[in-house]
Amino acid sequence: MAKIQKDRNSWGGFSEKTNEWSSEEEEPVKKAGPVQVLVVKDHHSFELDETALNRILLSEAVRDKEVVAVSVAGAFRKGKSFLMDFMLRYMYSQESVDWVGDYNEPLTGFSWRGGSERETTGIQIWSEVFLINKPDGKKVAVLLMDTQGTFDSQSTLRDSATVFALSTMISSIQVYNLSQNVQEDDLQHLQLFTEYGRLAMEETFLKPFQSLIFLVRDWSFPYEFSYGSDGGSKFLEKRLKVSGNQHEELQNVRKHIHSCFTKISCFLLPHPGLKVATNPNFDGKLKEIDDEFIKNLKILIPWLLSPESLDIKEINGNKITCRGLVEYFKAYIKIYQGEELPHPKSMLQATAEANNLAAVANAKDTYNKKMEEICGGDKPFLAPNDLQTKHLELKEESVKLFRGVKKMGGEEFSRRYLQQLENEIDELYMQYIKHNDSKNIFHAARTPATLFVVIFITYVIAGVTGFIGLDIIASLCNMIMGLTLITLCTWAYIRYSGEYRELGAVIDQVAAALWDQGTTNEALYKLYNAAATHRHLYHQAFPAPKSESTEQSEKKKT
Incomplete structure (x- = not known):
């Protein structure tokens, strides 16, 4: 769906007078709203709602337009959705100088509320894609994306890393929403999440992500660094500076962040006031927000979303259309649904x-x-x-x-x-x-000793069986003896030359198996029995000449 709209109405301030709906199938005009495209399932798994994603990004008016994807990510209950709704007001009323609206008008759009429990889960995108003319005359599609806050009580570290990484991979402008300051653990978490995203992407010589904006909310030190982008730039330069006296761990975090993003900037925003923080019934009316906050908010939102500030989504140097973004969304979520990536750890x-x-x-x-x-x-x-x-x-x-x-x-x-x-x-x-x-x-000589025993035994058996006329068995024993002799010579060559080591290992294993059939004593006993049997048969066939005393004693017996 695409929509160009300039006027406000009563539900959140937006008119539907100039709606331009177009899709492959005609649909009735519906009020715009957030659409859950990344759904958090049971057992901490994620599922992409392809139908909803296709309905928004593949409408005829936007599918072939180059896309600008703006995402806000960060810790939960830090006002991300609250900020997104001011972005919506600006996108619907860019031509109006007073785009922030009436001071008595409640803030609507992405669901938000006060309190300590999480509100947004997964990833939501606004159901309308805004068509904006860049200064060069090119019309681009602007997509606004709200994300689940990190480190809530119901999410694992992998859940937080997946949502943050996926939003960073999809967006061309990633707003990192922080409270009060940029602390070292904020940088370490950013390093972890971006590395988790980079693992899922193809390797490239280009930096994997585009624009990162540190948005520091509730900034309390304007006397050190003034509110806005100028003070934020000086503050961030100091925070991300790599110096020789830093510990290597601190240097690596900063080098990693610089290596991931093509552009890094910062904006310091004051606190919206105690009425906003402590009133459970606060509904976003500007009259309850401090003037200093509204003043800087009027600077921040155009600084982020004015036509000259919009960065078209690029992957590997190629500009991406809404149609292409759908395919990348599907490809990335498949990676995170599988087990190819290591699980991030606390x-x-x-x-x-x-x-x-x-x-x-x-x-x-x-x-x-x-x-x-x-x-x-x-x-x-x-x-x-x-x-x-x-x-x-x-x-x-x-x-x-x-x-x-x-x-x-x-x-x-x-x-x-x-x-x-x-x-x-x-x-x-x-x-x-x-x-x-x-x-x-003895162990080293096991193989040749075993082979010698086999040769000797087969030689003896061949001699005996050949003598008594069992030529087939004799021939078989001679063949075994010949093969064993060849094996022994081969083993000796392998030991000498070091070649064909795999074959030598097989010969050793066979010899060890034969050796393990009995103890050494048993083998020698069998060898002795075979030799004794051979001697008995030999003496029967070739009797020794008898002495004279033996002949005389035999004659006397007869």
Whole structure:
């Protein structure tokens, strides 16, 4: 839907005399209002109302117009929707000098109220897209967008980050609404939210976002920096200045913000007055607002929304139309609905994780160093039972070391890191077992010894079965013996040259499997039995010549 309207009416001051509705399907004229396009669902998920978005941005009058998207974001209950409604008054009455309206007229438009509980959820856009002529004569579509406040009692950090990041990605002018001052935590949250948005966008050599405006409400120090954009510019320059005597963390925050936005500015706005802050029945009438606030409000809104101030939405240097903005909206929300992006974490959670991971690393390093002293590279072979005993002792010592470190997050939070430590120590132990076994000369000779045994056994069996006429079995044993001999030669070449290591590992595994079929004593016993059987058969076939005494004794028996 598109609408150009200049006159006021009674419901919020806006007339419908010059409505120009156009869409692919004719619709009855409706009173304009906020439309929820990003809906907050149960379990802290978000859903895009594509039907509502299409109805507003794909109407025939605006869909091919380049778009200016103005968004207001910031902490909850800081007057974002209140400010948006003055923007609406200006957009509907630009040609009027007295656009703020009658002093007895209530403020309507985006839903707002006093109090401590949140009002706006998700993202709302005004149902009318304003067509404005830029100074160069180009007509652009202006979209006003209100967002859910960050850090309310019902939203997770991911919820706040998603709404803030999405509004920053969609808008060409992002107003960062702050109360009283620009504090360090405000900058840190801005860094977190913009980085969360940049992760969802394609990498580009250009700055990912356009215009950022720090709007500092309830400014109490006009004697230091005057109200308005001039005082705001000087104030922001001081706040975002990077100096050599700053801590690296503070420098990184400021560098990050500068790297994200093509234009950064600031406006200092006075407090609207005690009647506004303390009257539960305040409905936005100008007569109850301090004159100093109204004076600066008349400067602020045109400074934001006058035709020469409007920045057309650009992505990767390309100007975006309303039709294109719909597609980007859909693409971005799909990213945040998935699990591709990491979940942002609170400062406590991030600090607790770092704290616990440092304790894990320290305990693991202690275990590693002491195991190196016991069975490291230059230490002799250690009996497996002794190695296991040392491992259990050092593991218990490392666990005690981990538990003894003061960690943030509590016992429940640290439990999974304790499990991680135990798993990593067990993995290290398996590596030490392999390293220790490699020092055992008998273990190193396991593969060739096993292959030699196979060759010998098959040789013996082939000889015996060939002698008694079982040629098929003899041939099979000869074939196995030949293959085993080739395998032994291949293994020796791999050990010598270092090539085909994967094949060498397979040969070692097969030999280990054969070795593990029985103990060394069992293997030697089987080998002895095979040799004894072979000797018995050999003597039966080729009897030894008898001595004379033996022949005489046999004759006497007969």
